[in-house]
Amino acid sequence: MEEEVEKEPLGVRLKYYTTLTLGTTACLSSFVFMFLIPWILDPSISTLMANFDPEPVVCMTVQSDQRRGIKNCSWSSCKQGCTVDQYECDQIYVNYMHLPFDKYDASNFDNEDNLWVGVGVPVFVNIKACGYPPTINCSIFGDMHGRENGIFPCYYSRVDANMVITQYDWNTEVSNIIIALLVPNILCGLSLGIVSYWWYPGCQKRRCQYQIPPDQEDVSSNQQDGDDDDEDDDEDDENDEGEGYDKDSTGRRQEGDMKNKKQEEEKDRDTSIYLPEE
Structure with missing residues (x-):
């Protein structure tokens, strides 16, 4: 039997179709505004400027x-x-x-x-x-x-x-300008704002928690373990180098002390005075 295709949650589907609707609304609003410029905005503004x-x-x-x-x-x-x-x-x-x-x-x-x-x-x-x-x-x-x-x-x-x-009607011309400017621009701005808030991570930093996919968790854990082992090896090497350095320094000090003692004994021998026997 064929495996049943898992259905997406209702929230995911609702978000997808809502985004599609808002995007279409934003595009249509921008096109409508472009058509309203020569049909409504230009005649109304020219009429008001003529000062009838x-x-x-x-x-x-x-x-x-x-x-x-x-x-x-x-x-x-x-x-x-x-x-x-x-x-x-x-x-x-x-x-x-x-x-x-x-x-x-x-x-x-x-x-x-x-x-x-x-x-x-x-x-x-x-x-x-x-x-x-x-x-x-x-x-x-x-x-x-x-x-x-x-x-x-x-x-x-x-x-x-x-x-x-x-x-000619002054109120009608002003209303046409206001409607032609506000309605398509507000629809376009709201649609783009909602879509940006939903999909742009910068608008919802608190909610942005990226999770590692399950198939990559093992790889990441192995990498972390490898990094930890490397760090431990480095620390051991540093400790060994430090111990070796201490041993060498102590050996050199002992040799130096022995040499000093020998030199002092030789000086004592050289400076000793032998008296003749009576």
């Missing part, structure tokens, strides 16, 4: 052209898709005045030339003049704003007087 008047004013269409062909559609008031080529486009020109649209009264409206601040200015659906349904439908936009002498609310830029758009 938050209160809509009165705009009136003075000219509307429907053009066909890439050469004729160098710009469009509303482009269906920000990255596609435009073969059909609506180019709409308007006049606008600084009269708030909520104070506009059609019955008492004076259409005098001196009241219009901007004359023959191109109007766009937003600062990038593009969008995707269902939020922005260029066909509906053309029907609503392409009728000549039609009155509708619009927003003009305080930085560039020739920049006029039909959709």
